[in-house]
């Protein structure tokens with residue numbers, strides 16, 4: 001009998017969430033891997049419930065849910081983002097019977113979503129083996145074993161380990177005699193947008209970033225031809241009406257641009273597909289040159305986000321030296337010269353970094369206003385295992401055993417930044433007024 005595996009992307013449990021072209025890329029990769037074996041795949045994406053807005057990005061369906069005790073001090077409503085529990089139960093029943101469940105996890109502080117999904121699987125399908133992977137499982141394996149309810153917590157990238165995880169439960173994957181072409185977005189009944197991952201890893205080692213932990217410190221990338229094939233297949237062959245918006249999720253998309261993004265974009269320009277591109281992950285300003293900016297304009301990039309984080313030179317240097325103010329000024333000038341508007345260029349600025357005064361954030365805001373770009377304030381949230389995390393543990397701000405719920409960006413800034421909360425609120429309102437209406 002063919003093995004039947006149910007793949008699940010669980011709910012988001014948070015104070016705020018907005019879908020910027022996200023899909024569970026790790027889980028879709030698992031699907032792609034498994035599709036070369038004699039396996040029947042079933043799929044539930046609990047977050048697949050968005051009202052599409054501009055360029056397909058949009059708001060998740062939400063439900064207010066009780067706040068966990070540990071978050072009671074945070075004066076915000078806690079929500080479940082995604083499909084209703086009734087709908088989840090309906091989809092699980094429709095998939096039954098299955099031999100095993102493979103569940104992914106994204107933000108560590110969304111683990112209540114994992115717990116809730118595992119709990120419902122247990123109620124509906126009994127003690128079927130549940131294998132948990134993804135970011136939370138990789139960063140917090142011990143917590144995952146104790147708290148998620150899963151039977152097996154899979155740490156790190158897919159290669160090799162998945163067969164081992166299944167073998168633990170007595171399952172052996174059999175290769176298909178013929179490789180059957182399979183497209184991973186076929187798991188969705190309709191898909192107007194797609195995330196793209198052309199590379200993994202990053203040459204920098206920023207103090208607050210999980211990239212190294214998740215990529216194992218290696219930089220890998222796909223060939224330009226593979227990426228072009230994916231873009232084209234999604235456009236022509238995807239289910240529903242075909243993909244029109246693509247979001248690059250690489251950590252270092254522009255690194256070694258001459259050998260990577262430039263050939264990709266030239267190929268896309270030559271193909272002449274009427275599609276749009278977005279970079280919700282901040283780009284490295286220092287790798288933007290005239291040709292990159294021109295190619296991005298030619299290939300219809302509509303959302304260009306750059307990472308600055310802070311304008312303080314010492315902090316830029318201390319945290320990883322990925323960017324300077326003049327790198328950013330130069331990149332913005334190049335984008336402008338190629339015709340990008342204020343609405344299309346946005347820059348991330350962080351607040352709540354250890355030791356960062358609010359006045360430093362204010363300076364960053366003024367700097368970005370002078371460049372006439374959109375400003376995206378991002379709350380610092382510590383990632384376990386990073387240099388910033390270790391410093392916070394060393395100076396006694398947090399304990400290494402901190403509940404992942406407290407690393408939520410909303411919570412961490414609220415509880416640990418030491419900022420005057422009214423001052424933070426007025427800063428946010430100021431940025432909102434400067435940015436103008438939200439476009440995506």
Ligand code: SF4
Pocket residue numbers: 202203204205206209210211212251252320322
């Ligand atoms: S440059 Fe970006 S992706 Fe790379 S380590 Fe720094 S924050 Fe992470």
